[in-house]
Amino acid sequence: MELSDALTSTPATRTFTDRPVDDATLYAILDDARFAPSGGNRQGWRVVVVKDPVTRRALRDAYLPGWYEYLAMTTEGMTPFASTNAPDDEAAAIARAADFASLGAANPGFAEHLDEVPALLVILADLTCLATVDRDLDRVGLAGGASIYPFVWSILLGARQRGLGGVMTTMAVRAEAQVLSLIDAPPDTAVAAVVALGEPTEQISRLRRAPVEQFTTIDRMDGEGLAPA
Numbered sequence: 640m641e642l643s644d645a646l647t648s649t650p651a652t653r654t655f656t657d658r659p660v661d662d663a664t665l666y667a668i669l670d671d672a673r674f675a676p677s678g679g680n681r682q683g684w685r686v687v688v689v690k691d692p693v694t695r696r697a698l699r700d701a702y703l704p705g706w707y708e709y710l711a712m713t714t715e716g717m718t719p720f721a722s723t724n725a726p727d728d729e730a731a732a733i734a735r736a737a738d739f740a741s742l743g744a745a746n747p748g749f750a751e752h753l754d755e756v757p758a759l760l761v762i763l764a765d766l767t768c769l770a771t772v773d774r775d776l777d778r779v780g781l782a783g784g785a786s787i788y789p790f791v792w793s794i795l796l797g798a799r800q801r802g803l804g805g806v807m808t809t810m811a812v813r814a815e816a817q818v819l820s821l822i823d824a825p826p827d828t829a830v831a832a833v834v835a836l837g838e839p840t841e842q843i844s845r846l847r848r849a850p851v852e853q854f855t856t857i858d859r860m861d862g863e864g865l866a867p868a
Contacts, residue, residue, distance in 0.1 A: 652804025653749035655837030660758040672793035677786040683768025687761040687822045695754035705813030706750045707736040722779045757837030766827045787831045804839030807832045
């Protein structure tokens with residue numbers, strides 16, 4: 640598969656067939672993904688492939704509360720968990736999360752079936768390896784993720800090349816202490832994402848995204864949009 644084709648046709652896949660993903664395929668995907676860039680080439684990622692059914696269900700149960708809070712905020716027109724949200728508005732939305740839990744129980748989707756996906760990976764960050772250069776700024780930190788998330792994206796591209804689909808979700812970070820305990824992670828470890836992989840029920844040939852001119856400008860944020868030659 641050409642790189643351009645992979646970049647424009649790798650969606651967030653949340654529905655899978657029952658076909659298992661064998662260890663050899665997972666190894667090959669991770670063997671390619673390990674070449675992702677990271678600060679100082681420290682490769683601070685760690686991967687736990689969760690196979691035990693009990694641990695899978697516990698991971699799902701840790702995941703769900705944050706998901707229902709996410710849905711509640713989305714319904715109110717908010718960007719969930721945005722650092723710019725008004726605390727009172729966010730709290731009022733989250734108070735309705737139980738309604739979405741009831742809806743999920745009645746009509747389960749990806750989140751409620753997280754424990755059943757063919758391959759389930761917890762992606763961890765070794766905090767001693769991350770150069771968090773924005774650590775002392777008065778805002779939510781972003782820079783440390785630059786040493787982890789390219790690796791996660793490489794996993795999804797590697798899966799796409801092999802006819803698989805997947806999705807990266809960060810919802811389990813809401814229950815980080817619980818997740819770390821489930822997998823016996825050491826101190827100075829953070830949950831970066833959970834990745835679900837499997838054979839997709841539908842293959843997408845091309846994604847829809849905003850055009851370059853909409854998010855790229857010249858010289859200033861309000862400058863002229865970059866156009867093709």
